[in-house]
Amino acid sequence: MEDQKIAFIKSTYENTIPFHKFLGVKVELLEDNFTRVRVPFKNDLIGDFRNNRWHGGVIASVMDSLGGLVGTMHFTSLEDKLSTIDLRIDYLHGAKAKDVLVEGKIVRLGNRILVVKMKAFQDDVLIAEGKGVYNFIRMGINAD
Numbered sequence: 001m002e003d004q005k006i007a008f009i010k011s012t013y014e015n016t017i018p019f020h021k022f023l024g025v026k027v028e029l030l031e032d033n034f035t036r037v038r039v040p041f042k043n044d045l046i047g048d049f050r051n052n053r054w055h056g057g058v059i060a061s062v063m064d065s066l067g068g069l070v071g072t073m074h075f076t077s078l079e080d081k082l083s084t085i086d087l088r089i090d091y092l093h094g095a096k097a098k099d100v101l102v103e104g105k106i107v108r109l110g111n112r113i114l115v116v117k118m119k120a121f122q123d124d125v126l127i128a129e130g131k132g133v134y135n136f137i138r139m140g141i142n143a144d
Contacts, residue, residue, distance in 0.1 A: 034103070064087050
């Protein structure tokens with residue numbers, strides 16, 4: 001059953017959300033409290049055309065959606081809701097014209113609040129890190 005749940009979430013994340021489909025995001029790992037996705041580079045994602053670097057907003061968007069992805073592992077029903085309250089990204093290095101790997105780990109999951117720390121890498125170099133805080137509403141039978 002757990003494999004079916006992961007396959008459903010992965011497929012939904014990669015194929016149903018138009019922005020993720022446009023980016024070509026691929027889920028590499030999805031566990032209860034940790035996930036990793038890869039975003040392939042394409043010229044449409046350039047923000048600094050002089051240096052051929054990624055647009056920082058794309059990286060922030062992927063980090064934000066990654067927080068939601070790992071949160072969905074704790075949904076109790078398809079009616080559960082998750083929305084961003086706060087997102088903080090620190091850019092450490094400009095992202096070069098190659099794939100970006102983004103990881104996220106749940107650091108707190110309460111009755112209504114989810115906190116996820118994220119990191120973005122290129123070739124094992126940390127290019128950005130951040131934290132997302134999400135409103136998490138369980139509508140399923142296990143809800144409060």
